[in-house]
Amino acid sequence: MSAPEPVHVVVDGHAVEAEPGELVIEAAERAGVYIPRFCYHPRMEPVGMCRMCLVEVSGPRGFSLQPACYLRVAEGQEVVTGSPKARKAQEGVLEFLLVNHPLDCPVCDKGGECPLQDQALSHGPGESRFVEEKRHWAKPIAIGPLVYLDRERCIQCARCTRFADEIAGDASIDFAFRGPSIEVSPFPDRPFSSYFSGNTVQICPVGALTAPAYRFKSRPWDLEQVETTCTTCSVGCRIVAQSSAGALVRYLGVDADPVNQSWLCDKGRYGFEAVNAPDRLRNPLVRRDGTMVPARWHEALGEVAAGVRHAHGTGGGAAIGVVGGARLSNEDAYAWSKLARVVLQTDSVDAQLGDGLPAELVLGLPRATIDEASSARVLLVLSGDLRDELPVLYLRLRAAVGRGSALVECSPLAGSTSTLATLRLAHRPGEVAQLVAALVSHDAATDVAGVSADELRRARDVLDAGDSGRRGSGVVVVLGRPSLAESADGIAAAAALLRAALPAARFLPALRRSNVFGALDMGLAPGVLPGRVVAAEAASWFADAWGAPLPAERGRDAAGILAAAAAGDLKMLVLLGADPLADFPDRELAKAALEGVPFLVALGTHPDASSAYADVVLPVSGDAERSGTTTNLEGRVSRLAAKVIPPGTAWPAWTVASELARRLEADLGFDNLESISEEIERVAPAYRGVSPELLARPGGRDGLVVPLGAVPVEIGRRAAARRLDPMATPGITATDEQGAPLRVGAAVPLGGAGDDAVRSGDGAPPRPGLLEWVPTPAVATAPRLDAYSYRLVVRRSLYDGGTLVGASPSLAPLAVQDVLAVHPAELARLGVAPGEMLKVRAGGREAEVGTVADDTLERHVVALPANPGRARSDDGTAAPSAASLLVEAGASVTDVRLETII
Amino acid sequence: MARLNEENLERARRLVAVYPEPRSALIPLCHLAQAQDGWLTPEAMEDIAGLVGVTPAEVHGTATFYDMLHTEPVGRHVVAVCTNIACMLAGAYELLEHAEDRLGVSVGQTTGDGEFTLEEAECLAGCDAAPCVQVNHRFVGPLDPDGFDELVEDLRSGARADEVPRHGILCRVERTVGLLATDPTGEAERHGDPAAGGTAP
Amino acid sequence: MITEAAPIVTSRMGYDDSYTLERYLATGGYDGLRRAIALGPDAVREEVDKASLLGRGGAGFPAGRKWSMLRKADTSYLVVNGDESEPATFKDHLLVERDPHQVIEGAVIAAFALGVSQAFVFCRGEFALGLERLQQACNDAYAHGALGSRIFGSDFSLDLVVHPGAGAYICGEETALLESLEGKRGFPRIKPPYFPAAIGLYGAPTVVNNIETVSNLPWIVLNGGAAFAALGQGSSTGTRLFALSGRVERPGWYELEMSKTTFRDLIYDPALGGGIRDGGELKAFIPGGVSAPWFGPDQVDLGLDQDAVGRAGSMLGSGSVVVMDDTTCAVRAAWRITRFFARESCGQCTPCREGSGWIEKIMRRIEEGNGREADLDLLMDACDNIAPGVSWPPQQTTICVLGPSIPSSVASGIRMFRDEFLRHVKDGVCPMRAAR
């Protein structure tokens, strides 16, 4: 495709080559001419409402005032932005805006970073002639749990309402009334409770929308900021972390074109509050006579080292298990991966908690990027609800559907993508593999897994139309873990079938937990080693590189480790920021493991249910307290920057590994972050060429997709125009160049090496090849559901009972309740009113739980939240959730019976 | 109480089918809801949102743009006195003052018995009969103060019930013919073939 | 002098039952449509071109030209604008209530000429009786075969929907009207595209014509465009329905031959306005709805002619003439009109939303006797920021022309009656009220 002919325009005397259809405001910006604006936002459709951007534009009938944000360039057009007439119009608009805008800047959160203030100075009349009474409204009203609205300050730019409608796809706020009475309003008595509400606060060009998390916390001139990556989920949105007086006060989304395009979900935006939580772990704790007491690091590490020696003495390396790590940085994860293999002598490491997908599958499938998924002709979604699990990915895919991608959803439950779907295949829980087998076989003549032959045929047609064989434009499969009530086998089998049937399709693995992809890439899974290689093939190469032998045997995964601990076969268990009691689907097993293992070490930022069992608790640094890198679901490596200092004596997790090794007379070979990055670059095949220098370059600032070359490194993808625009993301324009220092206090200069060629590790010995997943498609028959049972789906929610939500005051009240969703007709059949409790039995297990009627469910399906918010008892431990009491690890499905409680 | 009742739901579906796009029926449906309850209740707005495929916030946002749609309860008789230029020149403000005195409420308020809501209207296109007054959008002017008092009595006693139905009832003639007669789904219309319809039964 | 042209759109107003199908058929109703069908669409368009029928909604754009701009597409629409809310305008109200079949016949002829199969009549919501009569007429027209499939046995089919408005002046602006018809707030659409004929209802090409405009069509088709063009002169052809209100003895509607009649005739002729009420003096008049700049006694001899009025610095607009006499306070009149715009601004554009409210506050202050001399310059400058140059036809900083209509009255008042404004300021009281 050849580039379209440019359009030639002249802006204030500068000749500009513009793209056809480009807006005058954008073309002018590239010519270095800034046109004032309020309603225009580069990520939304222009509306031309505020009239601030009026400039003189030549046309067939001479010059006229036109809104630069709305007018498209035309060949030969001349634009004059600063003529007396244009200036007068701009000043006029500003004066009009200030007519009713309160002058409460000293107490306004936006004061000092307010586009209205700024433009009043640069493009305003300098004084107001308004002496009349201003319009009055009730001062800020909470229009939702996370948004306050001060209608007096609103300038009616429609950014928030357009965001809700256009970007989030949920017009739950809209303009109401008319003319001077116009106001932004949710439906009466229905809160504006969108997962994305914080974006409206970020893009509000005045202080009309504010967020409880930041209200009256700081003034812009007291803020320090750094660009970093959100690690709340595995999308890895680019953010700016801001602190004041040494405490985090705000996260703002950065406009990273390939990732979040300036948006964030509210969990990511406000989860920083957890970093400031009063219950942060500040010092190591060791168990003395049954109670945990603070200890010095050398003392605590001494105990851990003793534990390792004891385990080695009694059962060898195989008697040690390491669970968790998905919340660590890549460098932390690498250090622990190496420590486990060469010092602890175990391959029983697993960053996932029985709630994910097999590592080989995740690492070995041909991966799609978010951009590729967003331009796919067909998106095949086999995952949990994406808006709950990976919110900003949901936004990107929603936009893709808006641009014409077809979406086929395979899910037992209706959810956020259902309304976007071209076709929704509501299969019976546990039968996804059967469904996919029928889908790819072309000859389904009967219903399969509850889906009709006709639906299957139509889905197949959609897939065929998309499967053009061309990369990035064909089929992209979004592959997650839809339900924790069934094992990952079904999804793995489905993936195998799709891999075989659609060789050109690419996969976007939809695992949720922050840096789970980085952890797997760093080898925090049994049988794999850093850089996406198979341990069986690469062990000797790594033994050379690391200068130590590696465990000969493949280790256990999380379920296996916990089972071994429960059976008394494990002597020591390390929890790397993991809370199996809350997160492992089978609580019975997790509890037995924690009780059964003789020596338990927990690293973490906050105390949690599992760490209450620990013999040694080690505090580590959390979000915005550590530097390094993180890897998102598409394999994008981007930088983490520290903004604040961890509380007490908390250490980065890699330091813990390194120091522990020293206690055990070993040397991991690094004592700073750069040496770890260098080592990763040197030994981890998929990370070859990913250097700090490259990441610091303009083209690397939004991160680099590994292995390099998978996606061309494009320099300057974040358009210059966007960086110039102080209005697109008010509040962060002052982040010069938006480059994050790699270490606290030591910014890597931008520019790095002289060119953009990828360093190839020349001279190093050939490295092991990247893992490729070669599955053998096989589908077990689905277990039959008896007439008296319901099949359980355990789904994730954005606001869960996890530490992040629980420790963030803004989010904690939003955590989902532990309730069983049942079809209303089934509730009626049972004689139970919605809200009443039911007893749920699964095999020998049981739980009592409240109910909610949900008519989107199939009659034979019931659903529970995984890890809901629960009341905490005094010791901080939460009651077990119903799902965790019912699900048995490894079971292919969970069928339950419902009984009334007498 | 205030959801659309079965009969009106059926009417609503027919109205939606009249238009090429469901959302076009939003305002007619608001009128329908007002005809049922006298004003636009939150419950009715939710029903309408569902019927035309928008969010309740959008129905509320759209409805409140328009003067005739009331999202708060109003009286059985909404008395609107035009004070725009032509009526002002014919003494409309004096009439309005009288109306406030007579009804004992100021503009925008409803009498305690729920009978009357007084509104100051913009031009009602009745300038040849200035000062122009409407009750429930029926023209009753021109009025002098005595005429106004008489009107109030008539409305209270029900003497004008035929001419002035209670507030919310706008157009008492329903669309009975055209495509709807034979094709309540509106399918034929949507696919651009009016010939698929028919004339009156 | 008034010419005695036969009425074109008000020929049935003498009958009490003018709105019924029976009366309509008894007085030549639907003959125009039958003839149109016999002529074929091309010939109908030609007659309308020949008639040089100017739009009666306010902008005065030739209907034939507008029709010719309709973009070719599979689906296109006709929308008849019956939202009539321009203050002092009440002609469409009359046509809808008293001759709804004529509106429908006109709409069917227009749709036939345009090859459109779906039409809407957007009727102002406050016309409850008009809505009832229009809907009844629509039902009857279907039954009569003048609407629906195969109209009068031809190949032409049309569905017509009577759509009620809900009370917002701005919905008279054609793009706001389309938004409203789409079930949205009446926010005028930003231009370009300049004409709905390119992108209109649901994005499809759409012709928007005023009620009075289409009401002329049956006559034009029956009598020929040339006969229409023979009335009036220049581009102002045919007759027009004028709405006269304010301080005259006989306010009301008058269908008059264009151009040939003058404002003096309209205001003073005993058969028309009958002169200033209570024997007063003419102080000023608005020639075409409150969006138009005012005229003084000097312009009273202008013809009712679109171009002549335009040349004199105002517009014939919606054909509504408001008369102010020597008891009328210019400040109060201008304030009331400004207040109207402030209430009716849709609220999108800053200059219109905030400017109208601010100007209204200043005007009220002056009227109440709390003004300052500097306020006059301030008002003019605020007007200039809405309509740069404060000239006519206006330039604008807003999306639609409601914005630049705000300054018309304020600027007219200040320019024509500066002394009166200053007396309010200096005496702290309205001189008219003081005199009373």
Ligand SMILES: Cc1cc2nc3c(=O)[nH]c(=O)nc-3n(C[C@H](O)[C@H](O)[C@H](O)COP(=O)(O)O)c2cc1C
């Ligand atoms: C603020 C504003 C209000 C208007 N109100 C009306 C109206 O009430 N009725 C009308 O027919 N045209 C109105 N118009 C003009 C319409 O936009 C449009 O020009 C007209 O309906 C076209 O019909 P015509 O060509 O037959 O005159 C208004 C225009 C503006 C800018």
Ligand code: SF4
């Ligand atoms: S000029 Fe006024 S009425 Fe017109 S679009 Fe702008 S705000 Fe709305």
Ligand code: FES
């Ligand atoms: S009108 Fe262009 S930025 Fe608002």
